Amino acid sequence: MKDSSQDTPKDLREKQLTQAANPANSEKIANDALIAKNSSKSPFLRKVIFFVNDTFKKYKNNKSNQQKLPFKKIPTIKQLKYLPSILSSREKLITKIFLGIIALNLLFLGARFYVTHLHLVPTIGGEYTEAMVGSPQFINPIIGVTSDVDKDLTKLIYSGLLKYNKEQKLMPDLASNYIISDDQKTYTFFLKKNIVWHDGEPLTSDDAVFTIKTIQDPDYKSPLFVSFKGINVVKIDDYTVEFILEKPFAPFLSILTVGILPKHIWGAIPAEQFQLAVYNTKPIGSGLFKFKSLTKNKVGEIKAFKLEINEDYYEKSYLKNITFKFYADFNEAGEALTGKNIDGISYLPKELKEKINLDPDANFYSLLLPQYTAVFFNQNNNEFLKTKTIRQALAYAINKEKILTQALSYEGEIIYGPILPGSIGYSPDIRTYDFDTEKAKELLENAGFSPITPSEYQELTAKEQEKTAETAGQSTTTVLNDSQKFYLKKGQKILEIKLTTVDQPENQKAAEIIKQAWQNIGVKTTLKIVSNIEIKNIIKERNYETLLYGVITGFDPDPYPFWHSSQNQAPGLNLAVFSNNDVDHVLEDARKTNDEQIRHDKYIHFQNILVEELPAIFLYSPTYTYVLSSKIKGFEITRVAQPSDRFANIEEWYIKTKKVVRW
Numbered sequence: 001m002k003d004s005s006q007d008t009p010k011d012l013r014e015k016q017l018t019q020a021a022n023p024a025n026s027e028k029i030a031n032d033a034l035i036a037k038n039s040s041k042s043p044f045l046r047k048v049i050f051f052v053n054d055t056f057k058k059y060k061n062n063k064s065n066q067q068k069l070p071f072k073k074i075p076t077i078k079q080l081k082y083l084p085s086i087l088s089s090r091e092k093l094i095t096k097i098f099l100g101i102i103a104l105n106l107l108f109l110g111a112r113f114y115v116t117h118l119h120l121v122p123t124i125g126g127e128y129t130e131a132m133v134g135s136p137q138f139i140n141p142i143i144g145v146t147s148d149v150d151k152d153l154t155k156l157i158y159s160g161l162l163k164y165n166k167e168q169k170l171m172p173d174l175a176s177n178y179i180i181s182d183d184q185k186t187y188t189f190f191l192k193k194n195i196v197w198h199d200g201e202p203l204t205s206d207d208a209v210f211t212i213k214t215i216q217d218p219d220y221k222s223p224l225f226v227s228f229k230g231i232n233v234v235k236i237d238d239y240t241v242e243f244i245l246e247k248p249f250a251p252f253l254s255i256l257t258v259g260i261l262p263k264h265i266w267g268a269i270p271a272e273q274f275q276l277a278v279y280n281t282k283p284i285g286s287g288l289f290k291f292k293s294l295t296k297n298k299v300g301e302i303k304a305f306k307l308e309i310n311e312d313y314y315e316k317s318y319l320k321n322i323t324f325k326f327y328a329d330f331n332e333a334g335e336a337l338t339g340k341n342i343d344g345i346s347y348l349p350k351e352l353k354e355k356i357n358l359d360p361d362a363n364f365y366s367l368l369l370p371q372y373t374a375v376f377f378n379q380n381n382n383e384f385l386k387t388k389t390i391r392q393a394l395a396y397a398i399n400k401e402k403i404l405t406q407a408l409s410y411e412g413e414i415i416y417g418p419i420l421p422g423s424i425g426y427s428p429d430i431r432t433y434d435f436d437t438e439k440a441k442e443l444l445e446n447a448g449f450s451p452i453t454p455s456e457y458q459e460l461t462a463k464e465q466e467k468t469a470e471t472a473g474q475s476t477t478t479v480l481n482d483s484q485k486f487y488l489k490k491g492q493k494i495l496e497i498k499l500t501t502v503d504q505p506e507n508q509k510a511a512e513i514i515k516q517a518w519q520n521i522g523v524k525t526t527l528k529i530v531s532n533i534e535i536k537n538i539i540k541e542r543n544y545e546t547l548l549y550g551v552i553t554g555f556d557p558d559p560y561p562f563w564h565s566s567q568n569q570a571p572g573l574n575l576a577v578f579s580n581n582d583v584d585h586v587l588e589d590a591r592k593t594n595d596e597q598i599r600h601d602k603y604i605h606f607q608n609i610l611v612e613e614l615p616a617i618f619l620y621s622p623t624y625t626y627v628l629s630s631k632i633k634g635f636e637i638t639r640v641a642q643p644s645d646r647f648a649n650i651e652e653w654y655i656k657t658k659k660v661v662r663w
Contacts, residue, residue, distance in 0.1 A: 126655030141259030158259025425603025
């Protein structure tokens with residue numbers, strides 16, 4: 001036998017051809033060739049390559065070449081556990097490192113996914129505590145409309161047919177929807193069903209009809225009486241109510257935000273007992289929050305008022321409770337905030353903002369407010385004010401820019417009329433009374449007044465010494481008399497005016513500036529600074545000569561409640577006691593149309609009359625500063641019609657959060 005090691009190349013070639021002819025040997029030849037080709041690679045890699053090649057060959061020889069490798073050919077977990085037995089120590093180490101890298105990558109990807117998709121979301125819980133200055137008296141939607149404290153609490157406890165959302169757009173509240181007739185005179189409202197009062201009684205159209213008719217009854221003395229005058233309200237069924245107007249009334253929908261009263265409670269209370277009812281301070285409403293408890297001091301003043309969530313309300317709130325604490329002034333409220341005793345202040349005067357602004361836990365919000373502050377002339381209480389020339393001189397004497405900078409710290413804007421920028425009827429071309437001291441002096445001289453020295457003034461008033469210390473005799477009233485360089489007299493009468501305002505820092509500073517301005521032109525000016533409580537009675541009785549006061553107009557600039565002669569007496573809000581037939585007709589006509597251009601033109605005409613007659617000096621429109629603790633999230637209000645509108649998205653406020661993964 002010939003030794004194979006002695007085979008010539010030719011012999012080897014013939015042997016390979018012979019072996020290749022045999023199918024059984026072809027596989028071995030291929031494997032040998034593959035091993036030879038990868039002989040330089042590691043033993044582990046050679047085994048892997050061989051395994052893959054062997055598997056592929058078996059797949060090719062399968063009788064069903066067009067099918068994938070059967071699932072049963074894939075190694076089971078039980079089989080895989082024997083894998084370490086065929087691997088060397090080095091191969092095992094490489095495998096562990098490889099699997100470790102995979103595990104680390106999976107862990108990294110998982111962590112990244114978790115962080116990317118993990119979100120903090122609001123959850124139910126927590127209590128909000130707010131400070132207010134004053135004390136609640138009428139938490140009642142139809143009579144508690146002159147106090148910010150009353151309106152704030154009413155906003156949370158009662159619901160109306162409609163409400164303003166956080167964008168200050170009207171939307172249904174107790175109503176599910178409504179329709180308006182083509183002639184704009186009939187409004188049909190459909191109430192949500194299954195709405196209940198805080199005491200569990202069902203809310204129906206009977207309650208809505210009762211509320212409106214109570215407002216319309218003069219015996220109840222509702223300040224809203226005029227707004228609903230001439231409107232017929234009819235119950236169609238338990239959940240449908242219809243309003244029929246005598247004529248189209250453009251702002252009608254906006255007044256239907258008034259809270260609805262429960263007939264089963266208030267229907268049994270006569271008009272003469274209405275303001276004395278216990279439900280004015282322990283209200284039962286249908287709003288998002290309901291009355292829980294109150295705390296009084298030794299003299300019976302309410303010092304704390306607690307609300308809890310109304311679980312039956314159609315919307316849900318994250319906050320479970322709200323507590324209001326009442327303070328004598330804003331300084332006390334500010335101290336409570338910096339002392340972490342409260343979470344917010346209903347309103348922050350300008351002079352306190354800098355002090356509290358040092359607190360990193362306080363957030364400040366400057367809210368746009370449809371409000372103007374003016375000096376209203378009550379010509380019935382001062383004979384001098386009946387002369388238009390004197391009123392014009394008083395207007396020219398006031399430096400509005402000084403008020404804006406020193407009293408408001410620039411947090412507001414100067415105005416010249418009752419229609420504010422952005423409202424229907426606003427025009428920058430309305431005539432203005434710009435600051436001009438010399439013009440003011442000239443007008444007074446033309447009106448017959450002559451200057452006298454302080455000593456001459458003292459001689460003239462020597463016979464009436466009792467007038468030198470004129471006060472109201474109450475601690476809440478302050479009368480200031482500063483010296484001035486000269487006075488004005490006409491005959492034996494001294495030109496003097498009393499200016500009344502409320503004891504809010506902003507108003508007091510503005511009043512001091514106005515007083516100094518009038519004294520600079522020779523007008524003897526006395527300031528009367530009164531409390532928030534006393535100002536209500538003063539306004540009700542129209543017991544003032546000139547009144548520095550703020551008026552909130554609302555988003556619909558309907559001037560009727562403030563300037564129509566029918567509003568001269570309480571509960572009307574015509575603070576200037578102004579009466580003009582042309583103005584009355586213009587305001588009545590403007591209410592009859594929804595055509596904005598027509599309303600615009602009529603309001604321009606109305607303002608031109610006011611400029612000419614000058615029943616008031618329009619000063620500025622302030623912003624409303626609201627402060628909240630940084631722990632309160634979700635506040636998204638930028639503009640309000642009145643301070644209580646800061647709660648327009650109270651259901652979105654939250655304190656507590658939880659973590660959730662969102663895909």
